[in-house]
Every structure is written in C-alpha cells, then in structure tokens.
Amino acid sequence: MTGLQGLFVGADHEKIVVSPYPIRMRTGRARRERRGSLTEVVPVPPSGRSREVRVRFSSQLSLALLVLCAVLSALGIPWWIAAAGSLALVSFVSVQQGRAARKGTLALPRGDDSFVLHAAEERAAYGRALEVARRVRGTWPELRRMIDPDEADRSLTAALRELAAIMNRRQQIRRLREELGAAALHNLPADSPAVQALAEQRLRVEGLWRSTASAANRILASINAAALAGEDLIREQRVGQTAREAELAISRLTLAGSAPADSGPELAERTAAVISAYRELAADHER
Incomplete structure (x- = not known):
C-alpha cells in the first residue's frame, strides 16, 4: 500500500x-x-511469562522433539533432517515467546x-480524533445509499493525515515556545537589541501557535460534525421505521377488531336466551 x-x-x-x-x-x-x-x-x-517459564517450556518442547526424532529415525528417516527441523522449531518458539513477553x-x-x-497534548488530541473517526466509519453501513463510502473513506483518511501533520508541527512549536519562554527569564534591560529580538520571535511563535490551533480545531470540528450528522440521521431513520411499523401494526389491529364487532353482543343475547329457555323448562318440570 x-x-x-x-x-x-x-x-x-x-x-x-x-x-x-x-x-x-x-x-x-x-x-x-x-x-x-x-x-x-x-x-x-x-504475555507476562518470565524467562524461567519460557526456558522450562523450551526444554519440555525439546525433550518431546527428541523423542519424536528417535521415532522418525527408527522409521528410516535420516536423523539429521528431524534434528534440524526440531532445532528450527525450538528456536522459532523461543524467539516468539521472548517477543511476546x-x-x-x-x-x-x-x-x-x-x-x-x-507530546502528551498532541497525542491526546489525535487519539480523540481517531475515536470520532471510528464513529464516522460506523455510520457508513447504514448510510450506504446516501453516501459514497469510498470517497468518504478517502476524505476521512486525508483529514487524519493532515491533522497528524499539524499536530507534529504544533509539538515542535510547543518546544520552541518553552525555550523562548525560558530565555525570557533574564535581567537585561528592555531596550537591549537581544531582548527586542527575542520578543519579536516570541510574537511570531505565538502567531504560529494560534494558527495551528485554528487549523487543528477546524479538522476536529469537521470530523465531529460528520459523526454527529450521521448518527442523528440514523436515529431519525430508526424512529421513522418504528413509526411506520407501528402504523402497520395498528392498521392490522384495527382491521382485526372491526370484523367481529357484533360478536360480543350476539353472544350475550344467545347466552341469555339459552338461560331463559332452561329456566322455563325447569319451571314446567316442577309443575
């Protein structure tokens, strides 16, 4: 790449x-x-494995491979091939374990x-930009019909690269500001040419400091705005989808409830007629 x-x-x-x-x-x-x-x-x-643990594991692996070499040799495989392979494996495992530790x-x-x-300040600011950039990328799958993911990806990556360049320059300016600030702690008269030159350079550095801050804030604000806009649109789409689903559900419930609207009263009337007929039969039977 x-x-x-x-x-x-x-x-x-x-x-x-x-x-x-x-x-x-x-x-x-x-x-x-x-x-x-x-x-x-x-x-x-x-990994947290100490040197003693790694050495013990390598020794156990070597012993197991030694037994394997003996078995392979008994099967007719040249011993030096098995030994060379075992040595390479033990060396590889030892290097990887040491690296992982x-x-x-x-x-x-x-x-x-x-x-x-x-610089801690520039690292923190760039780290926040990366977190927001992940949020921006997280919105693309649901917004794929509205944006071109490839073009958006290129723009976001270019913004992160530009921000890194600004932050790199800004940490250099930060060091220069500190050096000039330390040099300003002197007992020289204000009309000294050296003091006047120092003051002039400090003004120039402050101008660079403010301009880089403005440029960095513009990029950070644009990335954050993209994340918020995408997340708000997704929430709006989800709310709209919920409203549409609720409308369909309500329509189905309305249709289902309208068909048997007379069933309740009819059932009550039929029940009352049956009870009345039963009472009449019982009265006739008693007479």
Missing part, C-alpha cells in the same frame, strides 16, 4: 506514529485492524511524510 492509497496509525505507551507505510514493531507484538484505507496498529499486552513498542518510521507525536 502506498502513501496515496492508505494510512497507517499506531500508538504505544510513549508515542503515536502516523505513516503512509506499514508500521513495524521495535519490541513486542501488535495486531492490525484495517478500516477502509486506514490501518491501526495496536500493540498487544505482554516484552512490552510492545513501535519502531520509528523513515521518511519526511511520516509523523511521530510524542
């Missing part, structure tokens, strides 16, 4: 990685969840078109 076709997003305990290329793991394992042109890489929690950490991507968010 190329950068024009999709986006890969991964988050571990220390950073968020956004890249047009597949994200690899530095340590641990991860599961990959594909949602349209977006692939999320989620580190798997460590470590905390999952994403590898840093290469290329200028990938972004890594380390």
